[in-house]
Amino acid sequence: MLVISRKPGETLVISENIRITVLSSGNDKVTIGIDAPRDVKIVRQELVETIEANRASAEKIDSDNIKNIANLIKNNKKIENND
Known part of the structure; x- marks a missing residue:
């Protein structure tokens, strides 16, 4: 620096x-x-950190949601197959 x-x-x-x-x-x-x-992007450091944290949080939520949806589909198929 x-x-x-x-x-x-x-x-x-x-x-x-x-x-x-x-x-x-x-x-x-x-x-x-x-x-x-x-065309030069100027952003305060604390905003960059907030944006990065929000992206990481969104990625985690998306990943968790995909897993939850997959589990719901599996469980629904098991219920349908047992009927």
């Missing part, structure tokens, strides 16, 4: 087309502005 100190009004340039400007700092908080092309 590259660590750089910047003052309000100073800018970092990434890949010639992304600019990050420190707008203000204080009270344990830094406000930044990001200028980037529209």
Whole structure:
């Protein structure tokens, strides 16, 4: 990780087309502005973690649901065969 100190009004340039400007700092908080092309996805880290957790949860639910449905079908066939 590259660590750089910047003052309000100073800018970092990434890949010639992304600019990050420190707008203000204080009270344990830094406000930044990001200028980037529209096709560059910019998301806060906590949202990325939430999205990943939701995907993992959805995959688990899908897997569990498939197993439950398979068991219901098996059990229903056993009941039908016993009639």
